[in-house]
Amino acid sequence: MRVPYDFNVNNEYCLMKSKLVLFVLLVATFTVSAQWQPAGDKIKTRWATQIDVNNVLPEYPRPIMERGEWQNLNGLWNYAILPVGKQKPANFDGQILVPFAVESSLSGVQKRVGSDNELWYQREFTVPSKWRNNKILLHFGAVDWKADVWVNGVKVGQHTGGYTPFSFDITPALVNGNNTLVVKVWDSTDEGYQPRGKQVNKPEGIWYTPVTGIWQTVWLEPVPETHIENIRITPDVDKNILAVQAITNVCTSAAKIEVKVKEGSRVVATGQAINNLPVEITMPENVKLWSPDSPHLYDLEITLWDGNKQLDKVASYAAMRKYSMKRDDKGIVRLQLNNKDLFHFGPLDQGWWPDGLYTAPSDEALEYDVVKTKELGFNMIRKHVKVEPARWYTHCDRHGIIVWQDMPNGDRSPEWQMRKYFDGVERVRSAESEANFRKEWKEIMDYLYSYPSIGVWVPFNEAWGQFKTREITEWTKQYDPSRLVNPASGGNHYPVGDMLDLHQYPAPQLYLYDAQRATVLGEYGGIGWANKEHLWEPDRNWGYVQFNSSKEVTDEYIKYAEQLKQLIRQGFSAAVYTQTTDVEVEVNGLLTYDRKLVKVDEDRVRKVNQEICNILSK
Template sequence: MKRPLAFFAASMITMASCAQSQWKPAGDHIMSSWADKVDPQQPLPDYPRPQLVRSTWLNLNGQWQYSVLPAGEQNIPTAYAGKILVPFAIESALSGVAKTVGKDSALWYQRTVTIPATFKNKRVLLHFGAVDWLCDVFINGKRVGTHQGGYDPFSIDITTALNKSGNQQLAVRVWDPSDEGPQPRGKQVNKPNGIWYTPVTGIWQTVWLEAVPQSYLRSIKQTPDIDKGIVRVAAQVENAQPGDQVLIAAYKGSEKITEQTTTPGTEISLAIPNAEFWSPSHPFLYDLKVSLVQKNKKTDDISSYFAMRKISVGTDNNGIQRMLLNNEFVFQYGPLDQGWWPDGLYTAPTDEALKYDIEQTKAMGFNMIRKHVKVEPARWYNYCDKLGMLVWQDMPSGDLGNHWEPRPGVYGRASDKDRSTESENSYRNEWRAIMDKLYNFPSIVVWVPFNEGWGQFKTKDIVQVTQQQDPSRLVNSASGGNFEPVGHIIDLHNYPEPLMPDPSLFGTKQVLVLGEFGGLGLPVENHTWQQKNNWGYQSFKNNDELLKRYEEFVGRIPALIKAGLSAAVYTQTTDVEVETNGLMTYDRKVTKIPVATLNKVHSKLYEPTSVAMKK
C-alpha cells in the first residue's frame, strides 16, 4: 500500500534515535525466518485497518522506553529501564526484552511524538490495534483514556491534550493478571505447559495516529444479501452536523456499479447486478468508497470493500442440517490455528509472515481456518478475504474451572459456570467489541463464543446476544463443550480419530461438525521450543509414519460427510511451544508433510457427494 509522505517524514524525525541503539531479539528460543527481516525503526509499517482506509496517518511502531514497576504505582515514571520494540509483547524475543510482568507489576511505555504538518487544523486520533489487558494512556502527562480488553482495537481523540507545537509525550500503563484474573486471555498462563503458553503483556498490535476533520466518518457497516442482489450499507459520522450527507459508491474493479446518497447512520441498499459470489474458489471482492458531504463539499473520504457472500443452514433429503455457502453445501475443512510465533508470541514478526500461514493453509488444500481463542490483527482477516479462506472466529476464553458431567450419547457436558459480575461484564463487553470490529470481513462465517466449557456461562443468553448482534452469520455455541439446543451447530471434539455427533440425536436440529481432531505430533530436531519433553496427542518418530496416519484419518471423513458431517477441524497449523501437533514446526521452517501431498489428500473431501438438499 502506498504510504503518505507524512508517514516517512515523521517517522524519520521521531525514530532517528532508534538507529543509535542496538536492538536485537532476546532469549535463546528458536526464531522464525522472518525475525531477521524485522526493522527496529519501522516494524510492521503497513496500514493497519484495511476496512476503513484514510491517507493521513502516522505509524508509531518502533523502539519505545519501558519500565516494569509495582502495580500500585500510578505516576508516570521519570526514568526508564531500557528500550522495547513495539508492537511486540514484553515477554517475546522480538521485544528485545523477554521479561515477565505478572499481576503484581505494571508495564509502562513512553515515547516522543512529533505531529506532522499535514495534521494541522484536524482532529488527531490515537489508535491501538490491541493492548493486553488494562491500559491507561497519557498525553503530555494528562490521562486521555482507559481501556479494558486484550483483543479489540480502540481509539482516543487526543486533540485537546496536544501541545500547540514541539514534541508530544506519549505514555502508556498496562496491567495484566494473565490467568490469575477472570478476563478473556486465551491460552496464556503464568506457568506454561502442554497446551498452555507464555503470557502476553502490553502492546501487541500496531499503534498509530490518524488525522480527521472536525466531523468524520467513524465507522461503516456492510451486509450482503445475495438472494436480493444487494449490499446494505450504513455509515456513522462523529460530530455530524445538520444537513450532512453520506455518499456511498460500489465498484467492480475500476467500474462504478452504483452510487447513493444517504444521511449519517441511515442504512441504504445498493443493487449489485449479476453479482459475483465470494467463495474459497473465487474470492471476489468489490470496492466501496464513502464520502462525507457538508454544504456540497466532500470533507472526508474513506475506502473499503465487501463481498457478496452468504452463510446459512439448510436441510438435506435425509432431514439432516447442512452448512451452506451461497445456498450450496460446501464441506468446510481446516486447521485449528493458534496464531502464535516463537519470536513474537501473539505478534507475527512481519506482514509477510502474517500472510504466510494463510497462504500455506490454502496451498495445503484447506478451505477454512478455525482461529482458536485468539483474535488477529485486521490485516490477517483481510488476507483471508483476498485469498479465499473461510474463518471460524473463537472468543478468547477466560475464567476457567467449569465442572464436567459425563452424559451418555451427548459426549459429556460442562456445567455453566457461575461467574462474577465483573467477569461476565468483561466477557460480554469484549465479545461485543470483537464482533463489531470484525463484522465487515466476509471471510468470517462462524462465531464461536465458547470452547470446551472454558469459562462457559449463561450459554443460551450469550448465544442469543451473539445472534442478535450478527444475524448474518452462524453461531457455534460451544465448540466441544456444553451442548445446548441453541445456536446453529453441534460441535464434537475427539482425539485422535475423526468422529461426528450422532445424527439421530442432533441431525434434524443443528449442523453437525467435528470441531477438533487429530493432534498428531512429530517433534523435529532443532525446530522445537525446548530440546526434550515435547508433547502431542499421539506422537510419531518420522514423517512417513505421520503421513500414513494422517491419510488414514482423512480417508474416513468422506463417509462421515455422507452421514451428515458439514465441517471438520484438524489440530493444528503449527507447533506451539512444547505442543508439537503442527503440520508445520513452530518456526515455520519445516512442513512435516509436503504441501502438494496434503493438497492431494484433501482434494477428495471436496469431490461431489451424494448429499442432496431439499428444494
C-alpha cells in the first residue's frame, strides 16, 4: 500500500529505513559515477573535462524569479529506448547524464531515437522533511518534444514543446521516503510539424544532429499553498514607471502584492496592488537606464501578502530601457534604445556545443559565449532558431547584450527550400500545425517577456515554414508592444512589422530598401576557416567562403565591416554577422566549435565592431 506524503510520520523504523536507502543510493551513485564518461570521439570543450556527475549544472535555473529552497534532480538517471506504444520498461538500457540529450556525447549514451521509438527516463528522489506543509513543484527547463511524466506510478502531467519550461504540482502523488520519477519522451525531429530549429535526421551543411528528450535542468521547489506562479515586468522609460505583475495560482482579491526596488541593500522605490493588477512603481528621478554600455539592473523583492501574513516571496531583477524606432534627419528609419539611435550589431548565435549539443557543459561555458561576444565589440546577439535556458538571458542582461529572439522553425518540406523568397507565396499549414505554432510561440514569448535584453522578436526565418505572415506578425506586436518585431528574417517579405530584413552572403549588400520600416541586414559574412585541430569531422567541412589563416579571415572580416559602414549611411539600421562559432561541419565561426580558438585577431575585430556600434551616435 502506498504511504501518503506526510512528513509528520517520524518514527525510528522510518528513520533507519531512510538512512539505509540513502546509503545504498550513495554507494550506487559512486559506483556508476566512476564508470560514466563522455561517449564518442568528437572534439569537446574544455568544460567537458570538469563535469561532476553528482553536481551537474548546479546553479539556480530561473534567476528572473528566485526562491531560496530548491533541489536539483540533474545527474545519472536510468534510460531505455523502446518502440512507440510500449509500456514502461521492466529493465533499462543503462544510465544517462541528465540534462544532456541522448544523442550528445555528455549524456554518456550518444544514441539516436527516431520517430518510431520513445525515450524513457527513471530516477529516485526524496523530499526534504523541512519542506513539509508546502506544495511540491516538479520543474523541467525544457524537454524536446512531447513529455509524459509519472511520480510513483501516478500520471502528473504532459507537455508538448521543445523550448520552454513547464512544471507540475506533484504533491498528491508523493510518498514518504523514496519517490520514483518516470518520464517518457517522443520526438520526430524533422518528420513532423513541431518547431525544431536546425535539427535534422540526416545532418549536413547548415543542418545538425537531432536533440531528443531532457536538455535543461530538472528540479524540485517547495511553494506555499497560495504562491506566485509567474511575473511579468514592463518598464516605461517615458513615464519613468516600472510595472510588475505577479501572477498567482489562486485568483483572490484578498492577496496583496508588494514590490520593493533595490540598489544593493538600499530600497529606492516601492509599490503595491491587489486584484491581480500590476504594481506600477514610480522610479527615482535619477533613474539609471540599461544599455550595452551601462547594463544597470535593479533588484526586486516581490512579496505576496494576506493581510499581515506573508504568503510567498521571490527575488527578481529589472531594467529601465526602451526599444523603439524613429526617422533620422535623412529620413532613414533607425532603431532606438532609450530614445537614442543605436545600430544593432552582433553575431548569429546558434547555441550548439560539440559535447552537449543543445546544452552547454557548464554555466561558465554558457556565459563564455556572451562574454566573448561582448569582448569582440558587439552589442547584440541574434539567437538563431533556438531558445536558451533562462540563465543565458540573465547573462545577456548582466553583460549588456541586446537579443534578437528567433522562433525555432519547423514544418518545412524539402521542396519549400527551393522557392524564391520574394514570390509572395506562403505555405499553408494544417490546422494542427498552425495551432501548435501559435501555442509554442506564445509560450516562448511568455517565458522570455521579463528579460530586459530581449529587444526584437523574429517569428520567421527565410521562409522556413513561414505562413500567415501578416497575421502572426500583427499578433506578436499586439501581444508585446514593448518590443520590435522582425516579421521574416531573410524570408518572404510583406509590408508588416517593424523591419525589412535582408540576407546576403558573403559580403554585405543593400539590394532592397523600405522607407517606412527599418532596413536591416539579418545575415551576412560566413567567412570560413577549417582549422585542422578543431574540426567536428576531418572532411566534409563547409563555409560560404574559405580561408587558411587567422590573418586572412580577419582581413576579410575587416573588408566586409568597412563596406557595411558605407551601407549604414545609405540605409541599414542593424546587421548580423554569421556566426559566433563553428557548428558541426559548418566552419563559419569567429570561434571554433570547441571554443578553444578565436579565429580572428580580437583587437582588430573589436576596434572595427565598436566603430560600427557607435556609428549612429556620432
